[in-house]
Each structure stands twice: as structure tokens, then as C-alpha cells.
Amino acid sequence: MTHDILIIGAGPAGLATAISAARGGARVLVVERHPATSIFPRATAVSTRTMEIFRSWGVTDPIRAGDLGVQPLCSVSPTLRTALPEGVPLGFPTDPRAVLAVSPSVPACVPQDHIEPVLLDHLRLLGGEVRFGVELVGLVDRGDGVHATLRDRATGAQERVAARFVVGADGPRGDVRRALGIELTHLGTLGEFINVMFTADLEPVIGERRYGLYVIEHPEAGGVLVPVGDGRWCYGRQWFPERGESAADFTPSRCVELIRAAVGVDDLEVQVLARLPFVMAAELADAFRAGNGFLVGDAAHRMTPVGGVGMNTAIAAGHNLGWKLAWVARGWAGPELLDSYELERRTPGEYRARRSLRMGGPPEPDPLGEDLGVRYASSVVAADAGERAPHAWVTVDGRRRSTLDLFDGRLTLLVGKDAAAWRAAADRVAGGPPLTVVDVADALAEYVQGGAVLVRPDGHVAWRAATTECPEAQLRAALDLTLGRVAAVSQAA
Numbered sequence: 001m002t003h004d005i006l007i008i009g010a011g012p013a014g015l016a017t018a019i020s021a022a023r024g025g026a027r028v029l030v031v032e033r034h035p036a037t038s039i040f041p042r043a044t045a046v047s048t049r050t051m052e053i054f055r056s057w058g059v060t061d062p063i064r065a066g067d068l069g070v071q072p073l074c075s076v077s078p079t080l081r082t083a084l085p086e087g088v089p090l091g092f093p094t095d096p097r098a099v100l101a102v103s104p105s106v107p108a109c110v111p112q113d114h115i116e117p118v119l120l121d122h123l124r125l126l127g128g129e130v131r132f133g134v135e136l137v138g139l140v141d142r143g144d145g146v147h148a149t150l151r152d153r154a155t156g157a158q159e160r161v162a163a164r165f166v167v168g169a170d171g172p173r174g175d176v177r178r179a180l181g182i183e184l185t186h187l188g189t190l191g192e193f194i195n196v197m198f199t200a201d202l203e204p205v206i207g208e209r210r211y212g213l214y215v216i217e218h219p220e221a222g223g224v225l226v227p228v229g230d231g232r233w234c235y236g237r238q239w240f241p242e243r244g245e246s247a248a249d250f251t252p253s254r255c256v257e258l259i260r261a262a263v264g265v266d267d268l269e270v271q272v273l274a275r276l277p278f279v280m281a282a283e284l285a286d287a288f289r290a291g292n293g294f295l296v297g298d299a300a301h302r303m304t305p306v307g308g309v310g311m312n313t314a315i316a317a318g319h320n321l322g323w324k325l326a327w328v329a330r331g332w333a334g335p336e337l338l339d340s341y342e343l344e345r346r347t348p349g350e351y352r353a354r355r356s357l358r359m360g361g362p363p364e365p366d367p368l369g370e371d372l373g374v375r376y377a378s379s380v381v382a383a384d385a386g387e388r389a390p391h392a393w394v395t396v397d398g399r400r401r402s403t404l405d406l407f408d409g410r411l412t413l414l415v416g417k418d419a420a421a422w423r424a425a426a427d428r429v430a431g432g433p434p435l436t437v438v439d440v441a442d443a444l445a446e447y448v449q450g451g452a453v454l455v456r457p458d459g460h461v462a463w464r465a466a467t468t469e470c471p472e473a474q475l476r477a478a479l480d481l482t483l484g485r486v487a488a489v490s491q492a493a
Helices: 012-023 048-057 061-062 096-100 112-125 176-182 252-263 310-329 336-355 367-372 421-429 471-482
Strands: 003-008 027-034 071-077 129-132 134-141 145-150 158-168 184-199 211-216 223-229 231-237 271-286 293-295 394-395 398-404 411-415 435-440 452-455 461-465
Touching: 003 012, 003 310, 012 027, 012 112, 027 134, 048 061, 048 310, 048 367, 061 112, 061 421, 096 252, 134 158, 134 176, 158 310, 176 293, 184 252, 184 336, 184 461, 223 252, 223 367, 231 252, 252 271, 271 336, 336 398, 394 435, 398 421, 411 421, 421 435, 421 471, 452 471, 461 471
Parallel strands: 003 027, 003 158, 027 129, 071 211, 158 293, 411 435
Antiparallel strands: 134 145, 145 158, 184 231, 184 271, 211 223, 223 231, 394 398, 411 452, 452 461
């Protein structure tokens, strides 16, 4: 087959899956029906965990180049002009020192239309192929792989491609989910909304009150105002069909009137760039996999913008899935590894989708803990493992690095005392995916507890040993477990 993995959709979920797979050595083809990456800012909240993933890929600097320079705070006021001098937390950490105590990365506020081109460039540097203006028109799973029919939307020309796996990153109404025969469960709807993107000079209005979200309670122009960079803003407002309203009511001139009222400046110069009606709803796919087909992002778990978790959840899912597909395609891992994707990602996906329906509720009480505390349970994770491996500063090859910088593209064995015995065992079991041994006795002695901890490429712990007895036998069994070559010990143990 020419391609190991065919990915339909080049949004954050598709690009994250493709990068994770390409960094795992897979041959990846991504197709996107639109002519380019998103021209709309869409999501802007980038969590600590997502920034850790970007750091592991080496794209932190170009991502942060698009940071909006706002605080993760919200103001609730009648107009933007009367925004609160002190905002309230949005559900993201507000103290960088607290974040840096447990992570090398702090969260950011970067619009999606800046993030996608950065990820696209990185994927292409890795050798991934991306075709825009191409849509999926046919898909057949033949057991040993998939055959897809693609159509160039400009010319109408069709092409058949074969791949070992296909990934649907094409949204909740995507073609892949339908072709796989997977249904959607509707979780709830918050209503009909319109998002108006516009430009205006609002710097004199906000001054030092640079927040990520402004809730406007104007009696005639209530809604939200969100900065999205380069002088652009988004104004979001609900409309009510039961009152005889429709999206067509929001003409450009009407939008200008509403924005002026929401800002509190009657003669504000406003240029409307786009008007995007949407339904604020959450849905969950009944399965994340069917045969050789997989779903990520909105195709698997659609959520509303409330809480700013949709893009972060999509990227985490792609990060989890990509390397697994690559390693199975390369013959390094067994089929159990692929079964673990849904087992590990369904719970956080469903939780966040349902939480996104709580508009106006209290923010997450421990946003950093929720972000970094996702724990996996599956047949390729030992019962006492599954957590994100901790951050600590260590010296490797003469360089000071975070432990989180060490995991991408390989299995990593963190060891304490008797490091030599574990290194020897690792040498004897060499073969398959790369395996690196790192001595963390000084930085994480209590965490490794005198034994060893095996960490996957996505930074989650797969297995731990409490002793150094028979290190080679322990390590062989751990690799069989982690790579899906044997079933895990019961998770209830």
C-alpha cells in the first residue's frame, strides 16, 4: 500500500493525528475538502497539556507567535466599555507559577487559524502528504485495509487510494462516520447562535482589561465578545426561532448596530468579515472505531464552545491515536493497541462534551488538575498505571530537559537505583520500537520507588515495577502488555 494511514480532514484533530503518526514512522495522506486550512479563528484556548504536546513536537515557538496576549479571565458587564477592572477566571489556570511547578509549558490563547498552518508545515516537514480541495466519495473496508475514492472538487477527477487505516477527522456530519456505519447520540442543545467576525479598533475601549472573553448583558445586544487577533473580534449572540427570528435577520447593517451597542460606542467603525450561524450542541459517536476506521475530534465527540475544551480534546485524541496506528502498521504492536484508543479517549471525550452543555455554570474547580489528570484504563495499561508521567528537570546527554521532552516517538524507561541493571535488560530486549532508559534517581526517586516506570510516546505511563528483581523478564512482559501483544491484568485487580 502507498499509504499507511489516510486521514479525512485537516483541522486540529486530523493534523494532530497525522503528526503523531508521522513521528511514529507512518506514511500519511491527509485530504481536506476545503481549499486551505481554516480561515476562521474558531477556538483560541490552548491548554497546558496541549502546549506540552506542541512542545514535544518542537512547535512551541511558532505556535506562541500567534498568542493574543490576553489573560484567561472573563468580564460580565452591560457593555465592553464598562468591562470589569478585574476579571473572573475562565476555567484555565491564572497563575503561571502554579503551572510551572508541574509542567514546562503554560497555556496560551492562540486562534485556530494560526495553529493549523503551523501544524500543517510541521507535518509536511515530516514527509506527510496533504491535499486540499479533495473530498471522500467512497470508502470500503476490505479487512486487510481500506480502499477510498477521492474526488478533486475543482476538476471532478477521481482517484482510488489504498491505506491500512482510515481516520475520520471530518466533523460530526462527516463522510467517514457514515461510511463506517457509526451512529451519533445527541447529548443536548443550548440553542441557535450566530457568530459575527469583524474588525474594529477596540484597544482604546478595553485598555488594560485584556481578557479572553467578555460577556455582554446589554438588554438589546446581549452576547459575547471574543478577541481573535489582528484587530479581529467575534461577537456571538443567540437567536430564537420560536420568537419568529432567523439567521437571515442578522444582516451586515444589523450586526454593526448590535456590535456598537455591545461595545458601548455609538459611532464605532466596524467592518463585518463573516457571519456564521451555528447550533450550539453536543454529540457523541456510538463508537470511535469500526474495523480499520477510526474517528477523532468532532467526528467522535462534538462539544459546544463553552469551557474552551473542544480543540484541546481533539488534539489529545489525535496524539493518542496516531502513534498507535503507526506502530501497528509497522508491525511493532498488536491489535490490542488499537482497541485501547476508544477505551482511553471515550471517557474524557464524553465528560467534556457533556460539561460543555453547562453554560453559565461554575468554572472547573481545578482546571490544571483536570487538564493534566486524565488517567487511562485499557488492556495495554497496567492496573496501577495510566497517568500522565510527571514533569521534572533532568540532565540527558549534557542537556537540561524536562522529562516530558523525552517521550515522543519511543518507549521510555524511567529508572532509579540499579539503573545499570535496567539498561542491560533494555539492551537484551532490543527490537521493535525504540526504547530509551533514563536515570531519574535524583529528580523522581520517590516516583520510581526504586524500580522502573515505562512511559509511552504520548507521555502516559503504561507499566511500573516496584523492584529490580529479574529486570529482563519484567521488561519483556511490560513490552508485551504495552504493545498489545498480551491482554492486561484485570483492571479491577
